[in-house]
Amino acid sequence: MHILKLIFKNAFRHKLRTFLTILGVAIAILAFGLLRTVISTWYLGVEASSASRLVTRNAISLVFPLPLSYKEKIRQVEGVKEVSYGSWFGGIYIDEKHFFANYAVEPETYLKIYPEIIIPPDQKSVFFRDRKSAVAGRKLAERYGWKIGDIITLKGTIYSGNWDFVLRGIYRGRDENVDETAFVFHWEYLNESLKKTSPLRADQVGWYMIEVTNPNIAAEAAVKIDRMFKNSLAETLTETEKAFTLGFISMTEAIVIAIQLVSFLIIFIIMAVVANTMSMTARERIGEYAIFKTLGFGGFHITGLIFGESLVITMVGAALGIFLTFPAAKIFGKELSTYFPVFIVEPETIYMDIGAALVVACVAALFPAWRAVNIRIADGLRRIG
């Protein structure tokens, strides 16, 4: 009991130094937590993807479209339950700074395949009926103060001109990791317009979304679909939704690696700071450790005292850092909602925070403990007085 009391009292003997070290650890853990959250957010789409969903795109590139006629052929493939399709619209709202994902879909099948997108039934039925209508995610509507019935105008980049949409629904995600910042509208509305303005681009879709009856047959179905369009004008590449999302992430892998490196660098720096604090502490108390050894306390006890003190300082800092991570993530997520539609501190991030703090505490205490345990008692006692 006294040993625990001693550990806590020792930890706060040099108040300013301990306070500054705790502050350093708290800031480091906060920064580490936010960076880890950025990384986990990057992969959130992968986590949100369903094992029973496939995505079919043009084998050359996503930029190239696929004929609408493929839909019925894909539907005939054994194990395919539902087929939907969509096209990236890439419209600009106000100016380029106000970015959000916007794309054209076939509403009824799309919402069947993505049951995690929840739209109130009355809004859904109006959305299905009105071809000029659109639905927006809850966060997006909140960001711009949109209400049901508002006219939203997007300036086309891929499809030129100004496009007016009537907001008929606001969706929310069934799960926390569902993006609530997207804007979707009728593919039919886009296609009808294209038939008039650029008929060559009509009746083409950007990708197909496919739901299979059983995740176990997803790979087999993908092979069958691609085989069906082999040697056609538009060959397909079908992959699971997870692989499709990972394909996007791989384009930005260098950024993810850089963020990961920075996050570990922060931990390394704070490790040096805590190690410095613990070295100073152990050097100042070497006489006391000699007294403990004189009284019969062994290396185990001395090590316990130093590791305990390092743990107290680091874990108090880590607790403060973790506590601050949640409000900081909220502010961070709000300010950068354009880039991170969902910014949630995952439990894994907190576990990593705790793990990093434990590693910092133990590594920082290693050398001081080794020194204190190995110093001759007579030499240690000579430092007193």
Add this chain to the structure above:
Amino acid sequence: MGNRPPIVVIRNLCKSYFRGNQVIQVLNDISLDIDDGEFLALMGPSGSGKTTLLNLIAGIDKVDSGIIQVGGVDITSLSETELAQWRAMNVGFIFQFYNLIPVLTAFENVELPLLLTGLSKKERRTHVETALSVVNLSDRMDHYPGQLSGGQQQRVAIARAIVTDPTILVADEPTGDLDRVSANDVLELMERLVHELGKTIIMVTHDPRAAKMAHVIKHLDKGVLNAHPQTDF
């Protein structure tokens, strides 16, 4: 002291240190017997090897050659771990600068050596209260060292030294940092420990008044021991 065997037996003890490449012979062929219940003072000029000899008897340093037996145990043959356990049970330490842990109260400081024993909390409390009453500090048990005078701190240190009822007490300049009045109090207390409780004390001192309290005075000079029995005992 009757026919009882000596509590400390030292034979042909040698100890040297390295200073750079140079070997410094600190103790040279020391042989000494200390009887149970004896109060021995070790005197000598600085660098004569007094503290080194005390440290060797207390098991906090290792000999080059020779034998040290305390209570029949040859401590020169013990490993570091065994020596630490032996010290905890058999040696009480009194230092010049008291060496109390500043963040622990007088009670907690005295209780420290008992944490290594299998005593219950209640038993530890009884032992600590007894030790503090012996040194007349029962009313200061909740004070921190910083709230006590030098003499009081040294008395707490003595309570810590006797709380485990050790075989021997070793004191290195116990009055060296005290004023005359406090030094006298501490010396009287040590004399009481010998007379009333039958403790064996080995004390290193420069102070002739402190040495006067001892039964036997031994002089060390350049690592060699010269007997100088106390005449008024």
